[in-house]
């Protein structure tokens with residue numbers, strides 16, 4: 008009896024250890040560190056919200072920072088704010104990411120970039136039945152096609168960089184890019200699209216030592232969210248409240264840490280970790296510890312996900328029952 012329990016104890020410890028060992032051998036791409044100090048970090052949407060917080064932090068960490076957005080006035084305001092806080096001057100580029108020629112001119116002017124953060128994004132919530140196709144197109148154009156434009160324009164010089172240290176392309180998705188949320192048909196589609204782009208792109212540029220990160224923030228306190236809240240269907244707010252809200256600077260910190268550690272998936276809060284494990288799919292994974300968590304908890308996290316859906320559909324049913332009265 009004692010021998011049997013000793014045996015099962017050994018098996019209990021040995022199996023996870025063997026699994027960890029196996030995973031540490033097979034996870035791909037291999038782990039990498041991406042330094043920011045003295046490197047050129049280019050941030051789209053860098054004049055407001057998460058992008059502005061990223062620019063602040065990257066400048067404070069000793070990077071050379073460039074920001075791109077449409078409004079020259081907001082860019083100038085951001086530049087002054089960063090100078091006041093850090094004493095550092097960032098370069099500004101006024102362009103619309105939907106305009107490939109404008110983006111290409113910015114790329115030429117900016118010179119080679121080591122860390123490209125494609126963060127610009129627009130969000131107009133609303134049920135598809137009530138939304139104009141023009142708004143749908145707007146979100147797909149800025150969030151998805153705009154990201155393609157940025158990468159197409161900046162990638163050639165990144166590949167040809169003479170600094171042989173590892174480089175990074177980070178894309179700002181959203182937790183609504185991991186799970187579809189009521190009121191976000193177009194927005195979720197644009198953010199899910201970034202995932203396909205990122206997974207395929209990582210395979211294409213790994214040989215250039217360029218590493219892709221996909222960031223998934225929850226609701227984040229930014230000027231963009233203040234605007235969004237004016238239009239949000241109540242059910243969007245109810246369902247989005249399943250994940251806690253964050254400050255722009257907290258998301259910026261998670262994002263830069265994710266970039267520096269070369270993480271492909273970058274969750275930002277606890278719910279974000281659950282979502283990352285629940286939607287791990289066939290994404291690349293560099294961390295054998297995270298890979299271990301994914302393998303071991305897949306079933307139970309799926310169960311948790313089904314409970315969330317149960318809860319969300321209950322809210323939707325309740326909402327319809329109330330509005331019929």
Ligand SMILES: NC(=O)C1=CN([C@@H]2O[C@H](COP(=O)(O)OP(=O)(O)OC[C@H]3O[C@@H](n4cnc5c(N)ncnc54)[C@H](OP(=O)(O)O)[C@@H]3O)[C@@H](O)[C@H]2O)C=CC1
Nearest residue numbers: 052054055056057076077078104127128181226227229231
């Ligand atoms: N806030 C949130 O709750 C969340 C946000 N996100 C994502 O994070 C990113 C940043 O969001 P947030 O900080 O809230 O956004 P803000 O609305 O506060 O800022 C958006 C930034 O993008 C720029 N931008 C918008 N459209 C374009 C365009 N066509 N071309 C170039 N620049 C553009 C804006 O400048 P200008 O208008 O002058 O062009 C601004 O600098 C987005 O991708 C968003 O989807 C993800 C999850 C949650």
Ligand SMILES: CCCCCCCCCCCCCCCC(=O)[C@@H](N)CO
Nearest residue numbers: 130181182183226247249250281285312
């Ligand atoms: C396995 C269990 C997982 C449980 C966690 C589920 C939480 C889902 C919440 C989704 C929130 C979406 C917020 C989108 C924010 C956003 O992008 C807009 N503000 C526009 O910018």
